[in-house]
Amino acid sequence: MSCPICEKRPPKRFCPAKGERICAICCGTQREVTIDCAPDCTHLISARRYEVEHRKPPEMETAPFPDVEFSPEVLRRHPEGLSAIGLAVIGFAQQNDGLRDPEILAALRALAEAYRTLESGIYFERPPDAPMPRALYTHLAEALQEFKKQKSQQSGFTTLKDSEIFRLLVFFLRLGARETNGRPKARGFLDFLYAQFPAAQAAAERGAPRIILP
16 A cells, blocks of 8 residues: 555555545645644644744744834733634634634734724725635624723723734734744644633533633
8 A cells, every 4th residue: 555645655654634544754744734634633743842842932023013012011901802812713713614824814914904004093904815814804803893892881991902902913923923833724823722712612612602702
């Protein structure tokens, strides 16, 4: 027998996504590229662990929105805003199995760009063209508006400014750039978000109503 992907080398590794054995080279080169890997695949888990252990320190020049600076105080003041964004992504992912890191980052970047224009006083948005990130973009925008509305009703005034939402989105973008490996079918960032919100993951596994906002 030969590997069903390359049809050359002997298949030695069981691939949960394929339901059959493939060769080690195809496993390494096609992982999260043409193979939509199962999150519990032992080879995927080992590869991610290796990537984390050999991760290079982030360079500000290559970070999303490298010209944007903000104090960690913004994050400390608005933990619920951070949760609103993270849970909105998770809620969308629970309803869209095909969501992967590139779609998440595209939606976050487009929404951050839109919120950035508010600082100039002229709102302009350009949603992603692809259907999946465009749908997530809309979902995130609506979730953030609903979150602002709820907080305003509770306190009687707006507690989260648009300029702060912009910086929270930039924070998520930089976090996503760190947690993903850049492959087309990567979901390292998505799985990272699930780990930060275990209650949402547990609810999905129980078939409970999906949580979008805290």
